Amino acid sequence: MKKERSAYLFQKYIDKESSAAERAELLETLTHADQTPQLEEMMDNLWDKTSEVDLGEDKAAEIFKQVMAADDDSEEYKKTSAFKMWWAWAAAIVVMAFAGLFMMNRSNEQRNLAKTKPQSNNLESVVARTLNEHKKVTLPDGSTVILNNNSSITYHQDFKGKLREVFLKGEGYFDIKHDDHKAFIVHTGKVKTTVLGTAFNIKAYDLDKDIEVTVTRGKVSVLNGESVLGIITPNQQIVYNKDFKKSGLTKVVAKSIVQWQENDIFFDDVSMEEAAQLLSKRFNTNISFSNEKAKKCKFTATFLKGESMEEILKVICPYNNAQYEITANGVTIKGEGCE
The missing domain is CATH 2.60.120.1440 (Jelly Rolls)
Structure with missing residues (x-):
């Protein structure tokens, strides 16, 4: 996943404007170990932009330990106390952000x-x-x-x-x-x-x-x-x-x-059928459905920075209980669909 999209999804979540599909995509991103450098950078940027949070070191460390409880014997957790405390703050901020608490003191x-x-x-x-x-x-x-x-x-x-x-x-x-x-x-x-x-x-x-x-x-x-x-x-x-x-x-x-805005794709409470029509026109590709019910699922999502069609399908299909298959003739979307 592109670095810019990870930062974009993170900011949308903090601003409480992300869709369910975008939240799922962000959570999936943050679970990968190779995303750690990006997470560090995003947290640093967020920390610089937000007002001070009244969270004591003891409380931060406690939250951190809870997050890391399943792996608290690893070598990463046994590093220097300064490093552990930095991660305690970072982990605490992440937990608070996903609990909807961190942004209480944000500036206008x-x-x-x-x-x-x-x-x-x-x-x-x-x-x-x-x-x-x-x-x-x-x-x-x-x-x-x-x-x-x-x-x-x-x-x-x-x-x-x-x-x-x-x-x-x-x-x-x-x-x-x-x-x-x-x-x-x-x-x-x-x-x-x-x-x-x-x-x-x-x-x-x-x-x-x-x-x-x-x-x-x-x-x-x-x-x-x-x-x-x-x-x-x-x-x-x-x-x-x-x-x-x-x-x-x-x-x-x-x-x-x-x-500057031509690569932006906005899905605003659209059905999978409407999304398929937009993607078909954008990428000049035939998109069909194997199940009529799969056309009815509605969702909201935003894609910036020129994501490919497959990158978009990887996000919107799982959220709508669907799968996709790319063949020489185009794309077929399958799934249980929505009533």
Whole structure:
């Protein structure tokens, strides 16, 4: 399993956003001895990012001993006390994470999903955040946005009123459902991107000097306050410099701008049949079922970093009580299935 996927699955579990299939995959990964270096690195990164946990050394050591009880006579357990104590902390953190306790003291910046009350009104808004991962967010109207690393989007839990408004920090690829009566507006500081229904990418990190808006489908209007910066169509981009308050419109290859999210595969409460259709199209492979019931099983999972079709099947099939067979004619999925 790729190092990046292990870290991704671990982070999703800590953020309490992993599916059952992803949890099973993570647990399977952590049971292999050759994953120890990756586990150490993930724990170090998590430790650096989280606030201090009030856990005494005695308690950590006790939890560690319980975890290692089946093998407490091994040479690994008999190493120096300093090494044992480091692993006591690591093991304690793992146990607490899988018990759902470790992240009680996490900072707001580390929450992938939170609900807040905007100060301007009493409507509840939703904030979706990412750290070192991509995330697909489905908005109240069915539109979607894929967030890049270290990005966030804020929006009302329903799009009541005359407008559909969201607030973006970082980078996101939007696919907006058409609505002639309700414009969709993305706020990035003072810059507003307005559409009715289209697909486009916005890059607007706080530390970047420029805000970039690129269109892949439809038409987009970009404003700074009340001043129109331009109206752009597919393969066009507006770049607004925040320091000089100037903008420019250029022709680009939009596909290259949005390729950061092209390898992402999101299964959001889909059936095995729907997943097979997506995989068949993605990998240009015929996928069939030997049992109609196997088509009905539903699940949620996310795959990043360009996993192969077989890597994906190895995860989703066992979770759905199914097996797969790859032949010269394609893939056959077998299993008891779901009612």
